[in-house]
Amino acid sequence: MARFTEEEKTLRRIEKRFGKGVVEYGLIEGGDRILIGLSGGKDSLALVELLARRARVFKPKFSVVAVHVVMKNIPYQSDAEYLRNFAESWGVPFVLYETEFDASTDTRKSPCFLCSWNRRKALFTIAKEQGCNKIALGHHMDDILETLLMNITYQGAFSSMPPRLVMKKFDMTIIRPMCLVHEADLIELARIRDYRKQMKNCPYESQSSRSTMKGILHQLEEMNPEARYSLWGSMSNVQDELLPKRTEIG
Ligand SMILES: Nc1ncnc2c1ncn2[C@@H]1O[C@H](COP(=O)(O)OP(=O)(O)OP(=O)(O)O)[C@@H](O)[C@H]1O
Numbered sequence: 001m002a003r004f005t006e007e008e009k010t011l012r013r014i015e016k017r018f019g020k021g022v023v024e025y026g027l028i029e030g031g032d033r034i035l036i037g038l039s040g041g042k043d044s045l046a047l048v049e050l051l052a053r054r055a056r057v058f059k060p061k062f063s064v065v066a067v068h069v070v071m072k073n074i075p076y077q078s079d080a081e082y083l084r085n086f087a088e089s090w091g092v093p094f095v096l097y098e099t100e101f102d103a104s105t106d107t108r109k110s111p112c113f114l115c116s117w118n119r120r121k122a123l124f125t126i127a128k129e130q131g132c133n134k135i136a137l138g139h140h141m142d143d144i145l146e147t148l149l150m151n152i153t154y155q156g157a158f159s160s161m162p163p164r165l166v167m168k169k170f171d172m173t174i175i176r177p178m179c180l181v182h183e184a185d186l187i188e189l190a191r192i193r194d195y196r197k198q199m200k201n202c203p204y205e206s207q208s209s210r211s212t213m214k215g216i217l218h219q220l221e222e223m224n225p226e227a228r229y230s231l232w233g234s235m236s237n238v239q240d241e242l243l244p245k246r247t248e249i250g
Pocket residue numbers: 036037038039040041042043044045067068069070119136137138139
């Protein structure tokens with residue numbers, strides 16, 4: 001019987017969960033042209049690799065193109081040449097898109113909100129320019145579960161980031177093909193492949209409540225090793241009749 005090394009096992013696990021997410025949530029169809037948002041972080045680097053490999057073997061055919069958006073007014077640094085070489089080494093065409101926004105026009109909104117809103121807008125613009133019908137983002141299972149816990153805790157809403165979001169108004173679909181891939185495996189992949197770390201991260205970035213939630217997710221998994229699967233399952237097992245419902249007044 002074939003024996004696999006720990007590295008091979010990690011790679012096979014990632015491929016398996018990636019494929020399962022793609023199929024289970026119907027993320028890729030023949031003829032798709034998918035724009036990959038490549039931030040330079042480990043997750044979107046992995047996404048380029050996984051989608052590129054699948055594009056080679058998947059029938060019916062689909063195609064991919066990667067874009068890195070640079071917000072010129074935010075002093076973070078990314079190595080665009082590294083990203084270009086990385087994408088092209090997987091046979092994925094690479095686009096660098098520079099844009100900026102004026103934070104003084106809306107001082108009520110935080111720079112992070114404005115930056116991500118403008119980045120999202122840029123992704124839609126490039127997707128249209130590149131003839132893409134889908135935009136793929138590098139969120140993984142842990143991101144989605146942390147967002148679920150954050151939305152329950154801070155927004156009082158049972159919601160998260162769906163694997164597939166059809167935006168009719170923009171004639172565009174957002175997909176998260178790594179929705180079933182675990183972050184621990186992506187950390188391991190980054191080590192195996194020796195992905196280069198982002199040169200300088202955004203100075204405004206505050207990850208505090210997200211990293212606290214990451215800790216809480218780990219604590220839940222210590223209590224119950226199956227906790228992440230229960231949390232995931234809860235999103236498609238909402239037992240409406242067992243939840244509080246206000247009676248209409250008047
Ligand atoms: N500057 C960017 N250019 C293109 N796509 C981006 C950019 N920043 C983020 N994205 C897309 O949005 C996703 C979520 O962004 P987020 O900032 O949460 O991730 P990240 O921590 O920067 O990096 P990663 O998810 O790649 O490790 C990324 O995985 C990527 O697909």
